[in-house]
Amino acid sequence: MVEVEKQMDSANKVKPKSDAIYLLFLLPVFVVLGFLDFYPIAWTINISLTNFSEAHFFTYSYVGLTNFYNVLTSPTLTTVIMNNIVFAGSSILLMAGLGFGVALLITQPGIRGKTVFRSLILVPWAFPAFITILIWKNLLDQHFGAVNQVLSLLFHVSPNWTGSVPLAMISVILVNLWLSLAYYTFVYTASLQSIPQELYDAAQMDGYGTLSRVRNIVIPLLSRQIAFITIFGFIFAWSNFYIPYLLTSGEPGISTQILITYSYTEAFSYLSYGVAAVYSIISVLILLVMVIIVNHYSKMMSILY
Amino acid sequence: MQNIDETVKKTGFGKKYENTTKLNTHYRRIRRIKLGISYLLLTAICIYSIFPIYYIFLTSLSPLANLTSTNFSTLLPFHDYYSFNNYYGIIFKNPFPLWLENTLILTTTSTLIGVGLSITTGIAFSRYRIPGKRALLYMLLVLSMFPFTIMVIPFYFMFSQLHLLDTYIGLIIPYSAGAVIFSSWLIKNYVDNLPRDYEEAATLDGYSRTGALFRVLVPMAKPAILLAVVLAFMGPYTDYALAGQFITSTKLYTMAIGMYYISQGTITVNYGVYSAFAILMGIPIFILFFFFQKYIVAGFSIATYK
16 A cells, blocks of 8 residues: 555656656667768758769869759759649649549448448559559550550550650659559548538538538538648659659650659769759758748648647 | 428428429439449549559460550450469569568568657657657658658768668668658657556556556557558568669569569560569558558548547
8 A cells, every 4th residue: 555655656746847868768769860861961961062973973072052053053953843843733633632532422421332442442552652653654655555555446546655745744643643542532531531420411401412512511621631631742742753763764855854853863874963962952942941831821730739 | 290290281281292202303313313423433433543453463464475466355354375474483483582581571670670669759759748849740740751762862872881782781771760750650649649547547556657658558559550560561662762772782682673673674574574573562562451451541540630
């Protein structure tokens, strides 16, 4: 008894203002992050100020802001940023829009076989992305691809999906849609199911149709979640490396290069690491500025507390 | 209710009732059309989702000669030329067991380290009053925005200076770190929503505060932890960007590299072999996903919003 009382006593007494000692629990994580995030970030900033490249591999020197100047004045940067905006913007609009639509269809009362539909929609997600992207590359091949086999049989056309200018970007966006649809469908299904049934019943009593139900109940109730999912979707799509890199390698020309793939190309194809670092930094800076602006208006970071 | 019915009868509103039944059949017809359209749309979406997988499954079963002459009929499921040669070739004529072993060593080690660290970080963030917690959480969020691929270039030079290129450790460190940020986040959010009663009871039973936390919360946070395991496993299992740059000696090839090596090695891509390899690599993940489907969905909805 005395033991228990003592412990209860200490449990009541020991309520320190802060648990500084428990920072120890976070120590391993922050050591790892320091090693693998802070150091590489510092390295990238450092290297962006040098002429580090294949020609100056062992004898690179600091060149100030020359790399930044060259990149910022080159027409490539504008093209790549525009590509990135088109890619991330249309991807997120399509993915979130279609995902929301499919979720609405699935959660409709009276639909049977929900599990079957949901399982089938989940299939793309179950295969490693880099495999399925290369499968799409095969499917979209101009001469032997299955898509063009069907199209040429039905409509006698065989477009060059990955090799001509507007189509290549459209292919990249559609493959991104294919990969991400499952995620958005599931997230929206979960949030639609969180709406209490009574509201739907009341809407039915008032004679609401599907559209007015969505407009008057679903969208107002889920607006915060929809905004959050969309913003994070955009951040993720912004630096979605694999799809442009594997599907089109940024070709034709640089028409499907986004900042992150272009940085990779500069580093590993042209071997000019300083310039590559500049592109990385620009990509992250644009993202950070965007996040700060969005947070200022939407307070999305409130999820933290 | 009866009163209303009687009043309706008395005042002769029967005709209105007739109208209502007519309206009902009208609505029912509209509803049926709506359902029909919904089924059509859902079926179309499902076909879009599974067609590529269906296609590579067929391709993986057909011998090479038929591939160069792909036509519409090869897209239909029934043929007499099916063979398992592609699968046989991958498994028995290539060091497939070695690639599998390497992949499993990398994935299990980095999953264990990554999820272990995430559990301590997540619980610590959720339950302890840590100085500067908000700033640290902000930092984690901002760091999660840095794409992994940006790190590949600095890693390459960093690891070559440390002589960690072309080693297991050189891959395990970034893989486990890659999982930590999102998983800590996930576990923290999940634990935030768990009641504190149980751990307080455990403290009274004589456990130390830390002991109580971990003994009680780890089993309770099972869904979030399982999701973290799945995600931590998926990263290294599917990685090519990092492994493809770091690994040069053939005895350390992972499945992803091996797949590139045997299907892209020659001038023309051997799609039959590639497809068979894709199916071989996809099946374990497929099983994992269907096994954990419930947790994945629950976990993702927790991760995206509270």
